[in-house]
Amino acid sequence: MNRAAAPLEMSAGQRESLELLARMTTATTAEVSRAQVLLLAADGVANIQIATQTGVSVVTVRAWRKRFAEDGLKRFAKVRNGRGRKPQISTEKVAEIVEATLHSKPAGETHWSCRTLAKAQGVSPATVQRVWSARGLQPHRQKTFKLSNDKRFEEKLVDVVGLYLNPPDKAVVLCMDELCEASHNSSDVKSSVM
Numbered sequence: 001m002n003r004a005a006a007p008l009e010m011s012a013g014q015r016e017s018l019e020l021l022a023r024m025t026t027a028t029t030a031e032v033s034r035a036q037v038l039l040l041a042a043d044g045v046a047n048i049q050i051a052t053q054t055g056v057s058v059v060t061v062r063a064w065r066k067r068f069a070e071d072g073l074k075r076f077a078k079v080r081n082g083r084g085r086k087p088q089i090s091t092e093k094v095a096e097i098v099e100a101t102l103h104s105k106p107a108g109e110t111h112w113s114c115r116t117l118a119k120a121q122g123v124s125p126a127t128v129q130r131v132w133s134a135r136g137l138q139p140h141r142q143k144t145f146k147l148s149n150d151k152r153f154e155e156k157l158v159d160v161v162g163l164y165l166n167p168p169d170k171a172v173v174l175c176m177d178e179l180c181e182a183s184h185n186s187s188d189v190k191s192s193v194m
Helices: 012-023 030-044 046-052 058-071 093-104 114-121 125-135 151-165
Strands: 173-180 187-194
Touching: 012 030, 030 046, 030 058, 046 058, 093 114, 114 125, 125 151
Parallel strands: none
Antiparallel strands: 173 187
């Protein structure tokens, strides 16, 4: 049969600091949770009840009690080595993703998408997106000028530029550039003279 742990001993100053921390809206969730656990432990609440009330495991409650008994509040917010979330992707894999993004293209495509690069690299699309966001990479944004493949493009271009350079008297020149993805035309330039 398990015995209930004795109430955690703490000074009035330590209790006051922990109560303040437990109410703070600017503290991290982990700090607030740890403060609540220690206050409940000082009130003599059983570890199982503390764990249920605060949403941490009984093992965590015991570890935090032990650490407080040994160190007090000296290293309260410091996470011990080996604790916390481990990196999910190695720096080598990040370098491979960046290298592929900047210096290669998928077969038959103009640039990588998150999904195609993720599949090629064996990671999730979210991982590729996080790497791109962290480094400001946007492979879908081209820095080159593309000409239309319309057979009458040059004729249309001369007409439009001519209207801008030499508009008829008392005329308003309107221009609309439209990209039609369904038919894969790169652009159609339409002008009207009013």
